[in-house]
Amino acid sequence: xxxxxxxxxxxxxxxxxxxxxxxxxxxxxxxxxxxxxxxxxxxxxxxxxxxxxxxxxxxxxxxxxxxxxxxxxxxxxxxxxxxxxxxxxxxxxxxxxxxxxxxxxxxxxxxxxxxxxxxxxxxxxxxxxxxxxxxxxxxxxxxxxxxxxxxxxxxxxxxxxxxxxxxxxxxxxxxxxxxxxxxxxxxxxxxxxxxxxxxxxxxxxxxxxxxxxxxxxxxxxxxxxxxxxxxxxxxxxxxxxxxxxxxxxxxxxxxxxxxxxxxxxxxxxxxxxxxxxxxxxxxxxxxxxxxxxxxxxxxxxxxxxxxxxxxx
Numbered sequence: 032x033x034x035x036x037x038x039x040x041x042x043x044x045x046x047x048x049x050x051x052x053x054x055x056x057x058x059x060x061x062x063x064x065x066x067x068x069x070x071x072x073x074x075x076x077x078x079x080x081x082x083x084x085x086x087x088x089x090x091x092x093x094x095x096x097x098x099x100x101x102x103x104x105x106x107x108x109x110x111x112x113x114x115x116x117x118x119x120x121x122x123x124x125x126x127x128x129x130x131x132x133x134x135x136x137x138x139x140x141x142x143x144x145x146x147x148x149x150x151x152x153x154x155x156x157x158x159x160x161x162x163x164x165x166x167x168x169x170x171x172x173x174x175x176x177x178x179x180x181x182x183x184x185x186x187x188x189x190x191x192x193x194x195x196x197x198x199x200x201x202x203x204x205x206x207x208x209x210x211x212x213x214x215x216x217x218x219x220x221x222x223x224x225x226x227x228x229x230x231x232x233x234x235x236x237x238x239x240x241x242x243x244x245x246x247x248x249x250x251x252x253x254x255x256x257x258x259x260x261x262x263x264x265x266x267x268x269x270x271x272x273x274x275x276x277x278x279x280x281x282x283x284x285x286x287x288x289x290x291x292x293x294x295x296x297x298x299x300x301x302x303x304x305x306x307x308x309x310x311x312x313x314x315x316x317x318x319x320x321x322x323x324x325x326x327x328x329x330x331x332x333x334x335x336x337x338x339x340x341x342x343x
Contacts, residue, residue: 107154107212120151202237242266
């Protein structure tokens with residue numbers, strides 16, 4: 032397994048959880064239960080269940096977006112580019128949600144559709160989550176308690192209230208997704224040398240954890256979007272990185288450690304700090320400068336020749 036700085040990783044995860052708190056549980060962000068949507072193209076990854084999971088997978092809607100929780104069986108949903116436009120580049124998309132739910136709409140399916148429209152094969156990863164309470168009201172109480180712990184946490188790695196999580200299940204889900212994409216590369220018109228991963232909030236944390244810890248996933252590029260920015264120990268073979276966050280995101284604390292670490296390691300990195308956009312903006316919210324991040328990401332992929340097959 033690739034090594035990393037334990038304290039920095041714990042900070043990154045804590046900030047990823049803290050980052051969803053105000054958006055997800057604000058008074059004007061009421062949760063409404065919904066029936067599970069049809070996912071006819073979702074493929075089971077068969078990576079096992081979740082210890083302590085008793086409640087069944089359930090869905091709710093918030094801010095108009097479908098959210099899933101109590102996920103104990105990971106799936107991968109291919110959103111393939113039109114063959115006439117496909118360029119072979121492919122991206123695993125990891126939604127966020129503090130590892131307790133997944134924002135499947137604005138940070139999953141919508142992003143995948145946008146990538147596919149640009150000729151990029153996208154694969155939405157519905158990864159396993161930590162167990163939560165069966166009822167939505169109890170879940171909201173549970174989340175408020177968890178966020179209070181995160182908000183009271185300090186940078187001291189000995190602080191007793193800092194959330195510390197084992198992401199081995201979630202990394203295993205990424206590894207299974209990556210293996211499946213490689214196995215079906217010919218069928219899906221995937222160039223194995225140009226498979227990247229993009230994640231949002233906690234999904235950005237999972238993207239980073241996979242990059243730093245897994246020796247079974249060889250990503251060509253990564254895109255952590257509004258994730259934690261604490262410094263980490265960068266592996267020598269780490270991929271180029273595109274990162275973006277808004278300055279009014281309460282997850283951003285004026286820290287640039289992650290960006291500096293990539294730069295100091297001599298690995299290509301592009302960083303966009305937007306004036307506004309808050310947290311959880313997905314592809315964008317009205318009248319925010321962060322709305323241009325996807326165009327910038329596509330330009331970065333193009334300039335770095337990830338959208339064209341290598342002739343070497």
